[in-house]
Amino acid sequence: MQVRRQSEFAEFANSTKGYAIANPNEPPQNILEKIIWHKQREVAQMYANLPLATVQAMAIAAPATRDFYGSLQNAPNPPALIAEVKKASPSKGILREEFDPVAIAQAYARGGANCLSILTDAQFFQGSFANLQLVRQAVDLPLLCKEFIIDPYQIYWGRSHGADAVLLIAAILTDTDLSEFQALIHQLNMTALIEVHTQQELSRVLQIADVRLIGINNRNLENFGVDLAQTQNLMMSLSPDIHQQYLWVSESGIYNRQDLDFVQQCGASAVLVGESLIKQPNIELAVQRLTIARP
Known part of the structure; x- marks a missing residue:
């Protein structure tokens, strides 16, 4: 791609x-x-x-980050859950008419989510960096800035609004940008979640130094179709040594405990879930039902 x-x-x-x-x-x-x-x-x-210099100063002056990676790695009931605050998507339109990012984030936290993902794109997902900042002020969980990052400015802007982690999408970045953006994220004491969808993208990311957290997006970003088998296919391509070097996140298409169990059996240590939770009338209960293992 x-x-x-x-x-x-x-x-x-x-x-x-x-x-x-x-x-x-x-x-x-x-x-x-x-x-x-x-x-x-x-x-x-x-x-x-x-000016960029102003935003850099804001990022450096921001309160200390929370440990996004550690929260996933040390989740008491794996796989860890990154619950997503998302109002809309290009493929599904409005997901929740009565959208209160703070109330949603608090419900996720009460339900047992380990981390939160905050959509910041306004044009296509109706998100904002203001939502990121509001959620940061309201909950203690580590926050992922879910953005289409193409420039360092966005990374500094996310940090200045309370981000503890930043998404990097392999499909839209060169190897050089992936490496340099990740280095900047680490310099700011944040976690980089590098997202792949294809075998080619995964092969590229495995060649980049200091990568720790890799997300497998089950959604095809060209046509927005979803298939959980993407996690299975990419995880099966890994040697045991490579598998253990990274923490793996399965993203998109997880609607119930059966889906979660499937990607965990494939090797995912964490999942990122948005649509199936955000559309529920009782978000807290929906999180509990998804994350509590069957007897």
Whole structure:
């Protein structure tokens, strides 16, 4: 999978070096490319609104991070649960009409979630960095900034709003950017969750130094179809030594305890669940039902 960039935003959105460039006036090839092109415009506006040096200072001055990786690794009832605060998605539209990010996050925490994922993309998921900040002020669980990261500015911005971890998507980043962004995340005492979907992406990520946490997205980001077998297929490709070197997160398509048991048997130590929980009338109870093992 190749996600192209638009050259006119190279000055702001990190760099176009190493990325395929779309021809002027050419439409995006898929929804992920559409998102990334919009994200380039968004990042350019962020630079225009507030200098990078100011945002860096805000990030450095932010309160200490919570241990996202440790919370997953030491979960008392594995697999650990990263519960997602998400209002909408491009494929499903609005997931919860009465959307209160703080109330949802608190219900997740009461239900027994180990960490939270906060959607910050506004255009396609109706999220915001303001939601991230509000949740940070309301709950003690470690927080993942769930964003389409293409530039260091976004990493600093996430940290300044309370993020303890940041998502990096292999499909949209070169190996150089993956490595450099992860290094920056670590410098800020955060955790990097690097997400893959294909065998090729997994092979790339396994070559990057200092990776600890890998997410397998069961959702195809080109067409948004979901198949839990993606976790099974990629985990089966690993040698026992490679498997044990990393903590593995299965993402998307987990709706019940049977699904959770399946990805755990495949080798996942944690799961990221959003849609199936956010749509429930009683979120706290839904978390408990998902995470409490059958007798």
